[in-house]
Amino acid sequence: MTKNQRTGTRVGLCGLGQMGLPVAARLATAHDVLGYDITADRRTMAHQIERVTTTDRLADLAGCDTIVLSLPNPAISRTVLADLAPQLNTGTLVVETSTVLPSDVREWAQLLAPTGARVIDAAILSGVAQMSGGTATLLVGGDRADIEAAGPVLDALGGAGWSRFGDLGAGMAAKVVNNGVAHAVMVVLTEAFAMSRAEGLDLADIAAMLERPDGGLIRPLTHRVMERMAAADYDGGMPLEAARKDSTLALAMAQRSGTPLFAMQAAQSVYDLAMAAGFGRDDYAAVARLWEDWGGASLGFRPQTADDGADS
Known part of the structure; x- marks a missing residue:
């Protein structure tokens, strides 16, 4: 041809x-x-x-x-x-x-x-x-x-x-962003289930907890990102210093059970940096401010609604 x-x-x-x-x-x-x-x-x-x-x-x-x-x-x-x-x-x-x-x-x-x-x-x-x-x-x-x-x-x-x-x-x-999230979350979830097994928890109960709208997997997106980060609203809410404390407890529990952590350990460093930057009393979604400073660009946005038209 x-x-x-x-x-x-x-x-x-x-x-x-x-x-x-x-x-x-x-x-x-x-x-x-x-x-x-x-x-x-x-x-x-x-x-x-x-x-x-x-x-x-x-x-x-x-x-x-x-x-x-x-x-x-x-x-x-x-x-x-x-x-x-x-x-x-x-x-x-x-x-x-x-x-x-x-x-x-x-x-x-x-x-x-x-x-x-x-x-x-x-x-x-x-x-x-x-x-x-x-x-x-x-x-x-x-x-x-x-x-x-x-x-x-x-x-x-x-x-x-x-x-x-x-x-x-x-x-x-x-697509690359989506895959990066999926692959990182897979590591976090594996760590979470390994910690749960080491503590004798029923893994089915943990899965059901995490898939709840107010669970630790969904709420960081629907509330921390889509409401607080999107609007740069860091007043009130759960203080970053409290989130850092909870993160420290997770690391301590894993250490006592001998469960290796990689992603959660790395995340702890972010909370340490945010504390040092003076964000301790802000809602913990304020970790976004670190990336705004590093990248020189706001992470605010207007979340899509059911009335927003698609291009397809």
């Missing part, structure tokens, strides 16, 4: 791996799909999906008006686009769903600019199971017109919805 031989509404998909196969299946609910993967076995598996055909030539994807990337790492995305660029048509739209950095997506745009091709980022917030079940959520960044053009593809992939987070790279930035 040579340059300017378009496939009409057929969507190209590069990458048929663990996430790529369900991406192919979701795309095929609304589009004909041309899939490429370096591995023959993955192409064979994808070929079993109705409305999906496969190719062993990456260059064949250049004939598609829209090309979706579902690849393992930024280096592979960069290589794929560098190989495709000379063959792309003006107006070709690349949808990057692989998890990469915001700067990577902006680099892709610079790489493709001479060809007239465009790129948006559509980070997949959900996992493989959600994509397979049609309940995935997409975090999207890019030019509004490009995102509007990609709407049919985004609708097929984002069964639970999609939202524009901002300019190019914003979707990936949001």
Whole structure:
């Protein structure tokens, strides 16, 4: 297939791996799909999906008006686009769903600019199971017109919805933040359950406690962040010095039971710094002031409400 031989509404998909196969299946609910993967076995598996055909030539994807990337790492995305660029048509739209950095997506745009091709980022917030079940959520960044053009593809992939987070790279930035939180919280939760086991507590009771609206997992977001930090309201509430005391008790209990702590130990240092900065009588959400000082930018914001319109 040579340059300017378009496939009409057929969507190209590069990458048929663990996430790529369900991406192919979701795309095929609304589009004909041309899939490429370096591995023959993955192409064979994808070929079993109705409305999906496969190719062993990456260059064949250049004939598609829209090309979706579902690849393992930024280096592979960069290589794929560098190989495709000379063959792309003006107006070709690349949808990057692989998890990469915001700067990577902006680099892709610079790489493709001479060809007239465009790129948006559509980070997949959900996992493989959600994509397979049609309940995935997409975090999207890019030019509004490009995102509007990609709407049919985004609708097929984002069964639970999609939202524009901002300019190019914003979707990936949001995904990286989400993953950073998830992975750090996983360590904190593991420490918490190890401490609970060492104290003879029923772990099911601890899980039920933490998932409560007033539990230690949910309330820091819904109250400390979305109410106090958002409004820079640190008057009253639970004093930071009391929170530091409670943190010290957690460390002491873990030490007595021989439970190693890493994330909670690191968090204690933040409370020490906030105390030294004179925030002891403020609500403990005032730890945010440390990052405001270090970064030189306010962390205040207006939380979304049910009446706020989405971009999707």
